[in-house]
Amino acid sequence: MINLFYLGSGSGENRLLFEAAKNLRKESCNINVIQYCSEELDKNEEVFSYVLKEISSVDFIIINLHGSVPYFKKFPRLRETINSEKCPVFLISTIEEEMTEYRSWFPFSNDDYRQVYSYLHLGGLQNMRSLLLWVYVQIGKGDHSIPKPVQPPTHGIYHPGWYPDIQISEYRMFLPKSTLKAGILFWQNDYLSKSLAAVDLVISSLEEEGLDTVPVFCSSAPDPISGSPGISEIIRHYFMEDDKTTIDVLLIMMGFSQLSFSVSCSGETGIQPDNFFSSLGVPVLQLITTNQSYGEWSENIAGLSILEISSHVVWPEYDGQIISIPIACHEPDENSRKINGIEERTRKVAKMAKSWASLRRTPVCERRVAIILYQYGLANDCIGGAFGLDTPESVVQILHAMKNAGYDCGEILPASGQELIHLLLSGLTNTPECMDEGELLSKSADLVSRDEYLTWLSKIPEICSQKIIHDWGEPPGTILTAEKKVLIPGKMFGNIFIGLQPPRGFLEDADAVYHSTDIVMPHQYFAFYRWLKEGYKAQAIIHMGTHGTLEWLPGKSVGLSSTCYPDMMIEDLPHLYPYIIDNPGEGIQAKRRSSAVILDHLIPAMTRAGGYGNLEELTVYIQEYFRAEKNRDDVKASEILKEIQILVEETNLASDLQISLSAPENLAVSLGSMYDYLCTARDSLIKDGLHIYGFCPQGERFSEMLYALTRIKNGSIPSLRESIGKSMGLVLSELQENPSGWNDLFQKPNGALLDDIDTLSFDIIRSIVATGCNPEKIPDITRDLCNDPDLNETLYKICKNIVPNLEQTTDEMNNLLSGLNGRYVPPGPSGPPTRGNAHILPTGRNFYSIDPAIIPTPAAFAIGKKMANQMIERYVKDEGVYPENVGIVIFATDSMKTGGDDIAYLLWLMGLRPLWSAYGGRVTGLEIIPLSDLKRPRIDVTLRITGLFRDVFPGLVDLIDEGVEMIATLDEKDEENYLASHLRKSLLESLKNGMDPEEARSRALIRIFGCPPGTYGAGVADKIITSGWEKKQDLADTYLDWGGHAYGRKYKGEVMKDLFKTLLSKLDVTVKNHNSRELDILDNDDDFMYHGGMIAVTKAYGEKDPVSFVGDSSDPDKPVIRTIEEESKFLFRSRIQNPKWLEGLKPHRYRGAQELTYLFDFAFGWDATADVLEEWQYQSLAETFLFDESCREWLSEDNPYALIHMSGRLLEAVDRGMWSPDEETLRLLQSIYLSIESNLESLTDPQKKISTQNI
Template sequence: MDAASTCRDNGRNAFAFQATSELLDSEEKEFTRILNELQDTHLLLIDNHGSATYFKKFDRLIAKANDLHIPTFVCSSVPDEMKDFRNLFPFSTEEYEFVHSCLELSGLENTTALILWACKTIGEEDIDIPPLRYPPTEGFYHPSLPDIYDFVSHEKRLVKEKPTIGILLHQFYYIRKNLLPIDALILSLEAKGMNALPFFLVTSPNEVTGAIGIRKFIETYLIRDGKPIIDVLIINMSFSQISLSDPGDGTKNDPIYNFFIDLNVPLLQTITMYRSYEAWAQDDQGLSVMEISSGVIWPEFDGQIIAIPLGSTGEYEGRKNVGIPIPGRVERIAEMALRWSILKRTPINERKIAILLYQYTGETEALGDAGGLDTPQSVIKILQKLKDTGYGVDHIPETGNELIEGMIAGLTNDTRWISEKQMRERTADLVSPLQYQEWFSKIPTKNQEKISDDWGPAPGEVLVAGGDFCIPGQVNGNIFIGIQPPRGLFEKVESLIHSNDMVMPHQYLAYYRWIKHVFGAHVVIHMGTHGTLEWLPGKGNALSEECCPDVILEDMPHIYPYIMNDPGEGIQAKRRSWSVLLDHLVPAMMRAEGYGDLLQLDTILQDYLRAKRGGEEQKAKDLITEVRSIVLARNLTYDLGLPVDAEIEVIAENAERLYDYICEVRDVIIKDGLHIFGQPPADERFLEMIYALTRLENGKVPSLRESVAKTCDLSLQDLLENPSGFNIDHQLTNGALVDLIDSRCQQLIEKMAEVKFDRDLIIFAIQEEYGEHYKDLETCCMFICDEVVSRLNQTTDELTNMIRGLDAGYVPPGPCGDPTRGNVHLLPTGRNCYSIDPATIPTPAAWKTGKDMADQMIERYITEKGEYPQKVGIVVWATDTMRTGGDDIAYILWLMGLRPIWSSRGGTVTGLEVIPAKELARPRIDVTLRISGLFRDSYPNLVQLIDEGVEIIATLDESDEVNFLSAHLKQDMLARLKEGLSEQEARDMALVRIFGDPPGNHGCAVGEVVHASSWKDRKDLADVYTTWGAHAYGRKFRGEKVPELFKEQFAQLDVTVKNRVSREFDILDVDDDYIFLGGMNACVKAYGNKDPVSVIGEASDPKNVKTRLLDEEIRFIFRSRVLNPRWIDGLKPHGFRGVQEVMNTIEYTFGWDVTSDAVDDWEYQAAAEHFLFDEENRKWIEENNPYAMHNIAGRLLEAYERGFWETDDETIKKLQDIFLESEEYLEQMGDLHE
């Protein structure tokens, strides 16, 4: 340290050593070195930037210092944290304040004074300690102006016609003159015609240093008369500025004030990385674990727009560890600021907006698809709001179908039904090869070469007519409603079996350049969850100029409406396409309830169980005959694992199981239609949503259902655990009592709505009706009145904050996740959503849930196979990890026999602890992970944690019978040694248990191959899964391709697992589940020649987790949702978009079957009869989305033709007729035979 050297130069016997928490947390050897250094240490200083909770080994360091009786001073940005550690520093208050001042003021002079104090106080030397130096804590800085400069004078000289950009950097860099990246940014901003206002400051107010803190700073420097003096604020500071602006003292309960709302300008977060330029350039992940946390995740809590890196750390003119600007990135940040400023300064009636829908598969039937969102109707709502606000909108369609029909009448990405001539006539515009070449020549050479390698010379073949690029979409005044261009995976699907690094085609680039340069859009809106831009190849974080999203989007302002319960994929859009991520509400949810024969069966079974209990044998016999008839007719024997033609005796023996199952099907919640952006659920859906949001506890607020149950002296938990049990007092089955409780819940909500959720009237009514049992119910009802209703009504904020974003204002941040999982606090929507701190994963709550699900899986395997599973494969996603706090991570650790070690403060996971074999009471299980690319990029700390855990368990001295992982390690090492690897190489390879997407890329590609029917047998699907997934990750692996190791590991799996978080989406709602888990099953079947036990864990209610076999889960979804009239009735008002949900469900069902053999013949038959042979449903599909009719019939025929479905000739004839009729109709619509 420079200060210690200065002291020695002046004759003092002073030595010091230092290390960063990031280094100590990541390198155990370095931490051990520091612990050894403590043996000769007289004073330990721990200076936390933020809280001690983010130094994982803090507790271990403190414990060692205590053992050695070393005086320790802990400095923290959290005052109450400092109070807790005051006792570690055994000196007077005056001396404590002196040391605190030295650390807070920092700088060479003050650090030198601190060491001299130690020499005097601890070393007992006779020394005079110099006075402390108080550097400026905040102020204006400009490289062309004197150090201390009057900002007020400078402000008066600003050119008002120029955009003005504020820049914030930490005072630390100003004091140390570590300003090269900021200087470069200032010059770039000014060169592009902007006023640059750079400031240095300290975020937290501090009495010691005199710092006023960021809140007061913004009020003082950046706001005049209630309005900002800047257009955009670039923040080059780590962590959350809001959180650090008002550190707690242990007494505050109110939320921290968000002063950025007052400023109301876009916040561009950029980072000067701790790593070198070379390390960043070569790393597909982009940032280190610490950089992701401090420079990305925490700033997202402020609502900052995550931009790109400004600088790296290196050596400059003999100075080490200084910031070095990154050429090209500095300019891009300046360009982003300029574009947001132009948006802000352009009059509303002149602003141009591009709204892009998706058509992922490239087919017309998929136009406008998005998770849980009625995109056509949402676009209409947005157009209405834009017109009301003053934007130039020429025409607003009456319905979503009208909007879609208008787009189809023009040009979409689907050119199957039209000629090249018609393409040119229908396109919104054409881009000539000459114009494209001008744009193409300006992208990095590496990208030019890669696009040309993958797609040939421009223009290529994708959406090209007569040599020109076509631009699908429609110009509506100053609004362009377009379609995101084809990613190219379906256009070259045959290559996906062997290739995993294909970039976007020429037309993709041409389309976005046309939006920017020809249409002249000021901002782009990607409509719903999700598009392809953010998934293009490139770094996971901190993108370079060669990363494809950067190449495509450049500096465009970007607003992205995204469903609230998909935070992981949404965060991808924030970090890889600098979007303002506006979360939107999930579709309204409702109880599935009974229908048709299932409803009748429920009633008959209740009568049967009552008759059996009452000894009415003849009546019971008659009733069980009726039961058998319905069971066989509806193929319910499959659900219970009974013989297909089970006799009456078998049905009678399983009557209680059957009733329990029917009750479970009835009790699950399913979607009621789709969400419309900015529109709260209306009428009955509003009441349904209140019910769905209060089914579970919300923090300390009791569950509505449990509260109503208590008024009847009933335990809801007991009823749910044993539906076929009989309650003597009520003379009803427990299942019937649950129905009764739900009926009362719904009646209560309806009564509350009738009095417009008036608190006083509701309290009076509850007390009058329920007497002494009302307390929990009153709490819940008041919660509904005070929180649930108002938060749901604030769904209009989705539109309000979109307009705020389009004004280049500040969109406030908010959390996201699954609201029906007891998370009303996640509402209202319309916030710029953020995720969770990865250092806290798994949380204690997730630890319990994950353990419970893992135990259920083991029990189920033992039931099926009579022994413990030795090897388990599990799919792990970033989205689920964010939503649950790490259920899957807990699941994995528990299987291996490890538990997390949480810090004493803040819940940070600091390490792993081996659970003794005796306590575990079962073998340690070998777990192999297939992680998503997003998990790799978002949670490198968890990749390292699990990899560390694998090594810990594999090297325990335990028998093979107790430790399956250790046993397999020995076998795998021998295999690797026989291949000629060294002992260390063999060991490293044998320890690999984490596999994922190719470095810099995302996906499995199984879905594209299945959709395009471009596969011959299941091995093709397994090969695709291997091509895209056989990349090793861990502390020693960064995505190396290891296909043979991958095949070997997956061939041996006994169990495959994918856990689900909630019922807001199920495994037939989205394709990712079958792609990841189904692909894994295909590998086991193809390479291992065996059928794994494939399970789905469900934690929609963390207190009542469930585990089903894959085929059981699919049957359960068919019973509760797919064949439920309530589901399709909810979709019908959504027209074209509603039909897509049916189409997707059929395709994903087929996907599960071709990968996993998980679908019964009766399910295909029931789908055909319910959707296509039912006249009313077929007519709805045909009238609203005839393209989907063709798709659904074709997919069912494919299932038959490939041998996955056996059915009668009449069924196939009907399907063939429907398919051919729809094809003829579509050809006529396309007018191919003109």
């Protein structure tokens, strides 16, 4: 008996090998095939150990690794066994260098090597039979003749109702031109192996929906050996005729990136082949085949495995494919597995395909589209909230663009975003103010009767309908209902419905959230989305801006089933989602859990904060003081110091720097650090207003944006500021590191030179913009300023590479309309543009993210290591000891944007570094850094990951968990390895309490915590926004309830609340890093919810307060660390108190005012959880935004609800003892609140204005 061992990549088996071996045994060729797949061996150590033993008894080994060796994590151990056994091995990989490296394992001639390669490469039953014969003859010394490799068909039409080998020209003759048509692509190997059950089901499901199908099997890559022309040519041949597309939608049953396969490459990202999908111009749906059985997939809350996410989700996203759902699974079949279709899921995909195809064929004037706005909170001040986007104005611009394109948008469209808001407020919102039932019914855009709702409810899986009833009572519930009818908030504009996404329920029933982390959406939420489909007959949905709640409903992480609530809401409707480009993580969630087509949009224009008011005056005085000191003019220096002291007291700046003003000499010695601080604040980027969808920044904002994009280097394009500094004979980094240093040549401090460089930067940019960014005009512009060839080259690259992409922001609107036309939206990268990523523009793309397998990248590891060292050094400097226990909040979006800075950060704290593959940069494992190299103790790290991180980075969760075990089990002294020391103590305590030793060890190793499986959030923000808490411990307990679930290789969300509490109570340090100034800690509730919540637990249950840090890597070459208190003060100085920021918001009227309500909530949230704000910061909020007459009048006119919200939040701070204002301040706050509240009935009438001038 000859034993052949076959190891397939991922979960790939070669079914034809089994069939060929079975046939040969009938011919008296005694050969046996043993098959395993790398994914199974990576997951199951017991099976892998068995395989290692079995290798000693096999005669020949074939390792077929699609991609490369690093995809098989246990390959190094297998390699070791193979080397010791000396068994002949043939390794096939898509990386040519790897095949060369392991050629020596195959001890036969080059002709034999090519022959075996051809058998495997060409595939098919005949070639598998010949391969086995070759092995039988070579190993068993048989005398059989060995056929040469044959070439099976690499592409062709397959249809169960048609004869084989039919040509496309003939096939088309039988397809009526009037019908919808769906192209289908599936693997050639499935055709050759007759694994066609899932293909047949897709074909029949589409045809039942009325679509004619063009099913094509193919091999993706162009290949001279097999004769495959490659997918690009295949698409043109089968789905186009005379350069015209002949199908309406394309369904792909193959994983990976087809654009990458279309060229000869290793499959790495960054390749820019011809995008034949753009030429085809139809929506492309990715159909997922899971390697699990149906039962395994049904029970798996994660949905898909790590490799399945990579092959069927991450890589197809690079193509701009729409991620759908699993339509097939693998079921056991004799000694192999067969592919079976999942009927219900396949039928849903067929409906989805029909919906997308129908958009193309439906006349524009007949299309019905729903535009959904998000309403934050429980008040009417935040309709249309979306990060960085003027949503009302954007929607109005979209409406006008649609009308111009032929859509029926009604007789009269709102002329502005403000007018749209007035129209929405005049109708029904999610927060109806002072309305009786009659008014509710009359103002609702439509009504859903109880009977109609019950019919809809009965059509979803019973387990889901019962869960809704369990959580929210008998239908139709109490939220947004009247007379047992469900209300639909929104307004109709012809065939366009503008609606408000229903309340998630967290704020309406905050007490329920406190006790239940898996609460589903209310009845009205389900009714609203079902009404869109069944009542309104929408043909497409646009969710407007970052972000809503649908994609965060409970269910599988990815690869959703019919019992997953996002799947239930979106049904089969085409889903378009304008999303900010610098938030890939949350946008990816929408793509994967609601089949969204992302249309990314630009960030708001960013500008240099600069100086203002007293801080500008103070900066000038300090510069004059430095000059007086240099000139040894003690009298003048003394006079200036008095003025400085007055300004420092007026601005409370001593609080920022922790300096005493008790004596003038204390102030004098602190002026250097004070000036450095002021220079850093004025040099920070802040937002200038909001983005309007589809519109490139205009005028001064265009120049600001260009400055923000170019102030640090962008790949091969040098930093503009650095180039200008160099032309002046200055080194920018030296100025930034020591702003208070004096430059004798220029007779001014470095900080003033930084201002000069920035002034010159803006002057040059404005001059270039005035020429239409004509690169030929650059020498004329720079000649009189700082004529320098290197600077001119930098400016030339900016004009040629960055400016055109920025001007192409108009693609946002063009591609949105294209998507509504049922056309393909091209893909593009994502991330923070101002972090040296200008290359990711233009926007308007269906963005993708990063391959999880390469995180952390070498570059990210260098940055993370540097930031971790900064934290340790700062803590040791302040506290005199090393931190033993560090808590880190890890966001998925941050890891995507940076390539894994935070992952590198925590690995370095423990004393670990990644191992990267030689080809492709994949992380293959971890190695321990010797203490002699680390030169400090190993630190114990506890993680709070988000639900999104759990979903998109399951491999990283396992890698970190593995790293914890590697460090915790080292035989090192307690003072050298805090993690190992804590493990030993925990083990001893658990054993004393009678715990099973293995369980005690497993629990002692847990360091990764998150929310329950299938859910998202931390719960804290909802408690704070609704004022549903009494003391800090309430917030801490909510944080523990939501976050006390363990994750790792063994644990998948099991409740470990007490362990989480114990670990957090011992924290010395908490950390949450930021990677750009496009988003800061006062910009969103996630920061105080996750990081602030962690601090709240340590404060409530620990013996001491932690030191809490924020790392800032907005310039990756110059990361900065601050405590959370320092960061909040820094933001007040650079952005919050800066008139430039406020003036940027005012033109956006109602939507601009929302930003202030968010600010008040988020600042309050930080103080509630972490005691961050000082008295002067509350006073500043009141004086800057409420007591300033011009600002108050703006708010009262454009968004009086915001005025109520803001004054109410400050009054709550007073009531809770968080702020103790003087009597006059309190009186003014109360007057503002009461004057607006008493006029609530006037707020929805645009003709009635509320004045607060006399307050």
